[in-house]
């Protein structure tokens with residue numbers, strides 16, 4: 001059986017903390033898409049750790065962590081992260097497994113990402129510049145290098161061929177930065193990657209499932225950044241929704257059990273693109289400050305706004321969400337009044353559907369007001385002690401979305417969690 005934890009908004013919902021919290025209930029934690037564009041924050045022994053490539057179950061000694069075939073892997077980031085994890089006494093050579101089919105991010109992918117963003121100017125995506133788009137382009141374009149290729153002796157030849165192809169594209173972009181230093185680091189990191197457990201991922205995971213092991217698939221980014229269903233073209237380049245679990249790990253849809261959708265009690269987005277409930281005022285500023293809303297990967301300030309129920313219900317539909325996890329509820333502790341977006345008003349017409357194209361049109365959010373709870377909730381452990389106004393806030397969300405919030409996160413710490 002495979003349960004799923006994924007983001008229902010534009011990423012950074014707090015997936016890392018939630019996966020780390022649920023990890024003891026599972027034997028295996030598996031990343032199925034995305035790459036080092038992800039930044040999943042957890043607190044281990046009181047220390048902050050941000051994971052980009054390694055699944056968030058790595059700090060549990062008896063948990064197997066898998067980087068699935070749907071992921072794009074930057075060996076340099078992976079090596080750096082393995083070193084950081086090893087400092088906590090974790091043996092990655094024992095409990096980290098990588099699929100042979102995982103695609104490799106090469107230094108020129110990063111260069112191409114940067115060059116493409118520079119060329120787009122004002123209309124840039126605001127990508128994390130980690131090479132995600134170009135790496136997935138090489139996958140669908142059938143040019144990519146995969147982790148399994150490392151074990152074959154013609155890897156360097158294949159690399160040089162790809163490098164030359166990329167160079168032509170970079171020349172077209174007039175990209176002149178010297179990437180020799182990146183390449184040196186890359187080849188060093190490949191040696192390290194060779195020393196890790198590289199497995200036939202789809203057989204590995206299915207054999208574990210047949211043996212009765214429990215798998216938790218960890219999503220990166222969020223549903224509104226999905227390549228097909230997100231706010232295209234301001235999206236990432238992978239399928240972030242639950243369907244991506246099947247293609248990104250090689251498990252059948254019949255294996256999928258619970259789909260736990262993570263949402264903040266409000267909403268954020270980092271990078272460009274439409275964001276109907278964005279608050280470009282003091283309230284937005286207050287959310288940013290109270291919620292420490294700065295990117296875990298790039299440090300950029302996150303755009304903040306009210307929770308968007310239209311988008312949330314869409315995400316629930318696309319993912320088949322069976323339960324929701326509401327994070328950062330504590331960030332709203334000091335607010336007298338809260339708002340939720342219940343409809344989009346487009347050209348004077350209201351709708352509860354996410355339109356196929358959200359940029360280039362004006363979407364006015366129709367907002368419903370709620371009384372805040374105005375109490376410090378950060379040390380509450382028991383759902384009965386949650387303020388009544390928070391309970392009403394949650395009930396409204398449950399009814400609108402059609403899936404219940406079963407867990408409330410009331411602080412960044414591992415133990416700041418309430419089952420409702």
Ligand code: GDP
Pocket residue numbers: 007011012013014015016017038039040041042291295296327328329330331409410411412413
């Ligand atoms: P992810 O990408 O979905 O894993 O989320 P990020 O790690 O990028 O961003 C979530 C941020 O919120 C991190 O700094 C977390 O430590 C923090 N966080 C997670 N849950 C909570 C919560 O319930 N309350 C507060 N105040 N912070 C939280």
Ligand code: IMO
Pocket residue numbers: 007010011012013037038039040125126127128129130131132133219220221222225234235236237270271272296
């Ligand atoms: P986690 O897993 C938030 C955003 C970028 C940009 C767009 C495309 O931490 O939730 P990309 O580098 O993927 O080509 O960028 O997607 N983005 C994220 N935003 N959280 C993330 O990951 C993100 N990964 C990518 O800011 O707008």
Ligand code: MG
Pocket residue numbers: 011012013038039040041296297
């Ligand atoms: Mg993040």
